[in-house]
Amino acid sequence: MLICGAVSAEPIKPGVKGATKPAATPSDAAKKAAQKPALKGPPAKMLFGAVTAPAPLEVRAIGSYAKGCLAGGISLPINGPDWQVMRLSRNRNWGHPRLLDYLERLASDARALDGWPGLLIGDMAQPRGGPMITGHSSHQIGLDADVWLTPMPDRILTRQEREDISATSMLKDPFTVDPKIWTPLHTKLIKRAASYPQVARIFVHPAIKKVLCEQAGKDRAWLSKVRPWWGHYYHFHIRLACPPGAEGCENQKPASADDGCGAELANWFKMLRKAEIDAARPVQPGAKPPPRKPPLSLGDLPRECMTVLNSGGGGPIIAPDGTVPAALKAAAGKDAGPPEPHLDPEALAALKAQMSKSKPGSKPAPAAASASAADPTPASVPAPAPGEVQAASPASLLPSGSASAAPSVPLPDRKPR
Numbered sequence: 001m002l003i004c005g006a007v008s009a010e011p012i013k014p015g016v017k018g019a020t021k022p023a024a025t026p027s028d029a030a031k032k033a034a035q036k037p038a039l040k041g042p043p044a045k046m047l048f049g050a051v052t053a054p055a056p057l058e059v060r061a062i063g064s065y066a067k068g069c070l071a072g073g074i075s076l077p078i079n080g081p082d083w084q085v086m087r088l089s090r091n092r093n094w095g096h097p098r099l100l101d102y103l104e105r106l107a108s109d110a111r112a113l114d115g116w117p118g119l120l121i122g123d124m125a126q127p128r129g130g131p132m133i134t135g136h137s138s139h140q141i142g143l144d145a146d147v148w149l150t151p152m153p154d155r156i157l158t159r160q161e162r163e164d165i166s167a168t169s170m171l172k173d174p175f176t177v178d179p180k181i182w183t184p185l186h187t188k189l190i191k192r193a194a195s196y197p198q199v200a201r202i203f204v205h206p207a208i209k210k211v212l213c214e215q216a217g218k219d220r221a222w223l224s225k226v227r228p229w230w231g232h233y234y235h236f237h238i239r240l241a242c243p244p245g246a247e248g249c250e251n252q253k254p255a256s257a258d259d260g261c262g263a264e265l266a267n268w269f270k271m272l273r274k275a276e277i278d279a280a281r282p283v284q285p286g287a288k289p290p291p292r293k294p295p296l297s298l299g300d301l302p303r304e305c306m307t308v309l310n311s312g313g314g315g316p317i318i319a320p321d322g323t324v325p326a327a328l329k330a331a332a333g334k335d336a337g338p339p340e341p342h343l344d345p346e347a348l349a350a351l352k353a354q355m356s357k358s359k360p361g362s363k364p365a366p367a368a369a370s371a372s373a374a375d376p377t378p379a380s381v382p383a384p385a386p387g388e389v390q391a392a393s394p395a396s397l398l399p400s401g402s403a404s405a406a407p408s409v410p411l412p413d414r415k416p417r
């Protein structure tokens with residue numbers, strides 16, 4: 001039995017409890033509803049984050065990448081011929097068979113055809129998918145996977161090593177890939193990962209995208225699937241399209257044909273510079289933290305996700321108040337890689353001076369404006385949707401004038417600063 005049996009997928013109607021009171025007028029009820037947020041139950045991430053086994057149902061990716069769940073998930077073996085799964089304590093090596101097949105194929109091809117020594121696999125999905133208590137807003141339907149940019153060592157890692165070893169940052173500074181760390185093999189690996197038809201997107205840090213643009217040569221078609229996103233500097237994120245004909249699985253728009261190396265990338269670098277300056281700004285005493293979007297509740301997910309949670313086969317280990325055990329939370333909260341680099345004070349001052357010189361008045365960033373008009377998806381609109389990112393102040397990362405162009409399609413995760 002799951003404790004979420006008490007959680008309704010339906011919004012609770014105002015006034016149900018007050019049956020003995022005189023009936024409220026429609027305007028009273030409307031006022032009340034406007035004042036009181038609907039009672040939603042524990043955040044869905046607590047429920048899904050505490051489930052330890054898959055739903056014993058026919059396999060299905062249900063909903064969208066950032067609002068959905070997974071039925072009949074299967075786990076990727078922790079050791080394969082060409083891969084090893086990291087951070088086993090998180091129990092996030094679950095996915096749709098389509099994702100497992102893909103990872104096995106990629107690991108094998110990258111080794112045999114490109115000489116990449118093997119994949120270190122980071123987070124995939126939880127046993128029943130759904131929102132996670134830490135780290136991601138997507139990865140919910142078993143079709144997303146993070147792969148480290150660190151090559152697999154030539155031996156089987158112990159469980160403890162898989163918890164302790166940190167991934168390697170590819171960045172020399174917030175805007176530049178370290179040429180001593182990034183190798184042509186890295187470029188080959190990303191190109192290989194993007195080359196399969198079932199791949200919808202690959203997400204990498206903008207600085208990595210820049211290197212890929214520079215190193216792609218004449219064959220550039222694969223670049224259109226590789227899009228910049230915050231945080232992906234020690235791993236890359238693979239997103240597969242829904243299986244053909246899968247009912248209730250929501251694809252995002254196909255990537256546009258643009259290789260993303262022009263205006264889109266330039267706009268990302270503008271946002272990176274602004275984010276760097278914002279990150280260094282001291283917090284004003286008494287300043288209110290920016291408003292955060294409330295976490296998803298079970299009622300926000302497709303109705304079938306309730307069935308996925310309640311289908312038996314190993315319910316959640318969860319306290320009656322809806323909190324996840326501390327050990328599970330600790331395992332999930334540990335970052336897999338090093339923190340993002342920041343500029344030293346001198347370089348930051350130089351950047352500020354440069355930015356104030358090149359300020360184009362109060363006009364919105366032209367690249368963002370033109371890109372958003374053409375295709376409002378993450379493929380061409382680098383503006384993060386405020387609700388999708390988990391940073392402390394996502395709104396401050398938007399280029400001026402692009403807030404209204406925030407895409408409504410699912411986005412990958414962002415590590416908070």
Ligand SMILES: [Zn+2]
Pocket residue numbers: 136139144145146236237238412413
């Ligand atoms: Zn990811």
